[in-house]
Amino acid sequence: MEIKQTAMAGTLESSDLQIVLSQGTKGIEFDLTSDVAKQFGNDIKATIKSVLDAYDIENASVKVVDKGALTPVIKARAITAAQRALDLKDQPNWEVL
Amino acid sequence: MADQIKDLYLFNPNVKKQWENFLMEKGISVFSDQEVQAIDQTIGLFDDQGQLVGTGSIAGKTIKYIAVSDDGSGASGARFNQVVSALEMDLAEAGHFQIFVFTKPQYQASFEHVGFHTLAKTDYGLILEKGTPNIETYRASLEKKPADAKTVAAIVMNANPFTKGHRYLVEQAAKENDWVYVFVVNQDVSLFTTAERTMLVREGTKDLKNVAVENGGDYMVSYLSFPAYFIKNQDTAIKYQTALDATLFKEQLAKPLGIQKRYLGTEPKSHTTALYNETLKTILPPEVQVVEIPRLTQGSGQDVVSATEVRADIKADQIDQLTNLVPETTFAFIKDKKTELQDRISKGQKINGN
Numbered sequence: 001m002e003i004k005q006t007a008m009a010g011t012l013e014s015s016d017l018q019i020v021l022s023q024g025t026k027g028i029e030f031d032l033t034s035d036v037a038k039q040f041g042n043d044i045k046a047t048i049k050s051v052l053d054a055y056d057i058e059n060a061s062v063k064v065v066d067k068g069a070l071t072p073v074i075k076a077r078a079i080t081a082a083q084r085a086l087d088l089k090d091q092p093n094w095e096v097l
Numbered sequence: 098m099a100d101q102i103k104d105l106y107l108f109n110p111n112v113k114k115q116w117e118n119f120l121m122e123k124g125i126s127v128f129s130d131q132e133v134q135a136i137d138q139t140i141g142l143f144d145d146q147g148q149l150v151g152t153g154s155i156a157g158k159t160i161k162y163i164a165v166s167d168d169g170s171g172a173s174g175a176r177f178n179q180v181v182s183a184l185e186m187d188l189a190e191a192g193h194f195q196i197f198v199f200t201k202p203q204y205q206a207s208f209e210h211v212g213f214h215t216l217a218k219t220d221y222g223l224i225l226e227k228g229t230p231n232i233e234t235y236r237a238s239l240e241k242k243p244a245d246a247k248t249v250a251a252i253v254m255n256a257n258p259f260t261k262g263h264r265y266l267v268e269q270a271a272k273e274n275d276w277v278y279v280f281v282v283n284q285d286v287s288l289f290t291t292a293e294r295t296m297l298v299r300e301g302t303k304d305l306k307n308v309a310v311e312n313g314g315d316y317m318v319s320y321l322s323f324p325a326y327f328i329k330n331q332d333t334a335i336k337y338q339t340a341l342d343a344t345l346f347k348e349q350l351a352k353p354l355g356i357q358k359r360y361l362g363t364e365p366k367s368h369t370t371a372l373y374n375e376t377l378k379t380i381l382p383p384e385v386q387v388v389e390i391p392r393l394t395q396g397s398g399q400d401v402v403s404a405t406e407v408r409a410d411i412k413a414d415q416i417d418q419l420t421n422l423v424p425e426t427t428f429a430f431i432k433d434k435k436t437e438l439q440d441r442i443s444k445g446q447k448i449n450g451n
Binding site for chain 2: 006007008011012013014018020022033061063065067
């Protein structure tokens, strides 16, 4: 699916993660800021990628600022951002959840 | 510890006093009306005793007047993140995903920590940016120079409106270089709107094949939006702003785009522009050469061709005199829109600035 509008979810507080999804052209492009990027950068990207895959989002620019979020938090923030970006806020995709 | 974010309404004098006192404690002491009135929204962070422990404001898409108190518990970092986060959320709601911050060098790390990228840094301060569109998407949107272009030059102009003087400057640059970028200042505060100014520059340089006219976006001489609030002295403020602007141009545009020269007109009249030109000459070389072209003079006289004069003539309804000052394309436009332009002037649009 195509991203309709830039969308943001999450905060910059400790144990959270902020994700901004906007239109892209060259697949999924990540821009990750995290203190633990070295240790968990790939895991964070993989978690977000799996959510985007579930929504059939093929092209997107993904800006992530991680403050030590756990996987379920990352997933929840990614789902919210995807729903907002696709303008599906009021139609939760139960299969992804 | 549960700090709470609340809106601060600065039109309430008590709230404003409290806010000013808090910022003054944190070392921000300039509250000129111009700066404060530009604020769209202010938030405060309160601790569980109801004490103000942090604040931040939004003006357009710029974050300003941000400060948090450090009580020694190590919570100031968390508070800072909470304030920035809340401001970003509000900006996102307003549809702004591109955010700018102007701050002092010591806060660079704090902002980079929450995803901001530094655009330019000087001894006085720095500009950071976060979100999309950003400088990369801006650069990608510019017309590509031909592969065989060896010498590339740039001119930044407000062109309010495009005169024979501007045309002369562009012609010189086009003659001496393979490719010329003309950036038109984006800030929409002039008599002629940004769309009109850009259109007139395009029309007026149409015959020059190696000239690309581009909108300067948020990255060129939008120094009206730069805050002067932590510097009191007017000249220092200008110096600070122009140094940032020049550094941004050098680092983010000249380097990636391969621009080797920047053309300027000499500036006998405007103090601000003269200071700006001085700063460019200090900061840009050696990587970018500054070429100063003497201003075009009218016919036989000693008067330089200036857009200020064009605007004065429009006000005085002396349209016929303009043929000496502006190219035909601009003249046709002014003649066509004369009433509308005079209307704008009588409604209070200033015409004697830049």
